[in-house]
Amino acid sequence: MRIFYHIGRYTLFVKKVFGRPEKHSIFVKQVIKEIDKLGIDSLGIVFIISIFMGAVITLQTAYNLESPLIPRYTIGLAARDSMLLEFSSTIVGLILAGKVGSNIASEIGTMRVTEQIDALEIMGINPAGYLVLPKVVAFIFIIPFLVIISMGVGITGGFLAGSLSGEVPAPDYIYGIQYAFIPFYVVYSLIKGVVFAFVITTVSAYWGYYAEGGALEVGKASTTAVVTSSVQILLFNLLLTQLLLA
Amino acid sequence: MIEAVNVFKSFEDKEVLKDISAVFEKGQTNLIIGQSGSGKTVLLKSLVGLHEVTKGEILFDGRSLVGLNSKQKKALRQEIGMLFQGSALFDSMTVEENVRFPLDMFTHMTEEEKRDRANFCLDRVRLENANNRLPSEISGGMQKRVAIARAIALNPKYLFCDEPNSGLDPRTSIVIDELIHEITEEYGMTTIVNTHDMNSVMGIGDKIIFIYQGEKYWEGTKDDIFHVQNKQLEDFIFASKMFRQIKEVHK
Numbered sequence: 025m026r027i028f029y030h031i032g033r034y035t036l037f038v039k040k041v042f043g044r045p046e047k048h049s050i051f052v053k054q055v056i057k058e059i060d061k062l063g064i065d066s067l068g069i070v071f072i073i074s075i076f077m078g079a080v081i082t083l084q085t086a087y088n089l090e091s092p093l094i095p096r097y098t099i100g101l102a103a104r105d106s107m108l109l110e111f112s113s114t115i116v117g118l119i120l121a122g123k124v125g126s127n128i129a130s131e132i133g134t135m136r137v138t139e140q141i142d143a144l145e146i147m148g149i150n151p152a153g154y155l156v157l158p159k160v161v162a163f164i165f166i167i168p169f170l171v172i173i174s175m176g177v178g179i180t181g182g183f184l185a186g187s188l189s190g191e192v193p194a195p196d197y198i199y200g201i202q203y204a205f206i207p208f209y210v211v212y213s214l215i216k217g218v219v220f221a222f223v224i225t226t227v228s229a230y231w232g233y234y235a236e237g238g239a240l241e242v243g244k245a246s247t248t249a250v251v252t253s254s255v256q257i258l259l260f261n262l263l264l265t266q267l268l269l270a
Numbered sequence: 271m272i273e274a275v276n277v278f279k280s281f282e283d284k285e286v287l288k289d290i291s292a293v294f295e296k297g298q299t300n301l302i303i304g305q306s307g308s309g310k311t312v313l314l315k316s317l318v319g320l321h322e323v324t325k326g327e328i329l330f331d332g333r334s335l336v337g338l339n340s341k342q343k344k345a346l347r348q349e350i351g352m353l354f355q356g357s358a359l360f361d362s363m364t365v366e367e368n369v370r371f372p373l374d375m376f377t378h379m380t381e382e383e384k385r386d387r388a389n390f391c392l393d394r395v396r397l398e399n400a401n402n403r404l405p406s407e408i409s410g411g412m413q414k415r416v417a418i419a420r421a422i423a424l425n426p427k428y429l430f431c432d433e434p435n436s437g438l439d440p441r442t443s444i445v446i447d448e449l450i451h452e453i454t455e456e457y458g459m460t461t462i463v464n465t466h467d468m469n470s471v472m473g474i475g476d477k478i479i480f481i482y483q484g485e486k487y488w489e490g491t492k493d494d495i496f497h498v499q500n501k502q503l504e505d506f507i508f509a510s511k512m513f514r515q516i517k518e519v520h521k
């Protein structure tokens with residue numbers, strides 16, 4: 025079965041990625057560069073999707089809760105918990121699988137088909153470790169910030185949409201987002217974020233690393249990387265929810 | 271000196287190299303010639319250990335690549351320079367950073383020493399004023415030179431070149447060939463070059479090995495190559511009209 029072959033090879037690949045870095049100073053430099061490339065560059069997209077997500081959840085909840093028996097502040101509460109539980113980790117994870125995953129797979133895939141990876145190997149460098157470990161470390165480091173930012177921006181988006189449309193009065197919304205707040209939801213979201221960051225970087229790097237052929241295959245590897253890391257994110261989402269919230 | 275002893279290499283059930291034995295001498299430019307698909311790249315990559323051989327042994331001055339532990343292997347790797355078919359420069363780094371890269375990774379030189387060494391190597395391949403350009407901003411011939419400069423940065427004992435002049439015009443090809451030849455003699459390296467270019471064969475072939483469908487059919491020097499009675503080799507050499515005419519003149 026093809027899938028077992030990939031699981032086996034992926035496991036060996038991850039083992040190679042976590043080999044000892046060649047030179048500490050170079051590794052640190054690379055991590056900083058990757059934080060900038062993978063993290064800071066993703067801020068814009070995280071910001072945009074979060075603000076719209078927050079706004080849409082708020083409005084949808086508002087339109088569906090027309091009953092006078094349900095207090096308006098529950099809308100703020102619903103928006104907050106949706107962002108905290110699901111959107112800021114899973115949806116952001118899926119979007120980043122598209123952005124960061126395709127970036128990593130195509131970068132490493134191009135290095136493979138243009139023999140740059142062979143060139144590293146020939147010099148006595150462990151290419152998987154040298155190229156991939158800084159990305160994994162950088163993305164795992166930066167993702168908690170992205171998740172938290174997404175939460176803040178999303179809740180703000182809900183606030184703006186609710187007030188501007190007149191559906192949710194500002195005091196109700198502000199009361200709602202503080203009502204029955206469970207801090208563990210944030211922790212749960214951060215744990216998910218870190219797992220997703222690991223999945224996105226290693227899975228995408230895996231497909232790029234074993235690309236064979238030319239530009240066409242690199243494109244295919246990049247697509248496969250996005251699809252498989254997205255599916256992995258959904259699976260892990262289910263698994264972690266069972267483990268952490270059940 | 272590099273020796274290949276009864277080397278076999280298969281991919282799944284496809285046998286690409288069949289029982290190849292050869293000796294590549296120090297201070298000489300050793301050529302591996304053969305048609306496209308004959309197995310030259312696979313042989314070169316097997317020699318340097320990028321492919322694991324199915325059977326047989328490869329000895330670097332008596333040291334077998336297979337028997338080494340990972341530390342010894344790494345040490346040996348640093349004695350190897352390789353020029354890839356498509357240059358394989360790191361495209362996110364400038365020309366100078368590419369040449370400095372092995373120095374950054376494996377030496378404890380100061381910044382200034384590294385810069386001097388990189389400039390020395392770039393001068394050696396006669397490439398000036400390109401230090402801060404990216405590989406995508408320079409021509410194919412210049413990229414090959416940068417790749418040579420990077421390959422010799424750590425003073426390797428062994429130099430491998432996979433079709434160093436593919437994609438270059440005839441004049442630039444000769445310049446690159448001669449550069450490889452000069453450097454080999456100057457530093458007493460063991461150099462192995464893959465090619466299907468008869469001009470290179472006539473220009474720099476100190477020792478030539480002819481591969482046909484994964485088997486060694488002939489070995490010799492550029493001086494005996496025209497006198498060989500071997501159908502496959504003759505087909506290869508005299509594929510070009512020019513060399514057919516040279517043969518006529520010889521007679």
Ligand SMILES: Nc1ncnc2c1ncn2[C@@H]1O[C@H](COP(=O)(O)OP(=O)(O)OP(=O)(O)O)[C@@H](O)[C@H]1O
Pocket residue numbers: 281284286304305306307308309310311312313466
């Ligand atoms: N990784 C691989 N898996 C399976 N078969 C391979 C692999 N690499 C090479 N081959 C096969 O080995 C044979 C020899 O290929 P090789 O690249 O060595 O040819 P070559 O002599 O270098 O040709 P060219 O002059 O075109 O570069 C080809 O038939 C090729 O299909």
Ligand SMILES: [Mg+2]
Pocket residue numbers: 310311312355432433
């Ligand atoms: Mg080849």
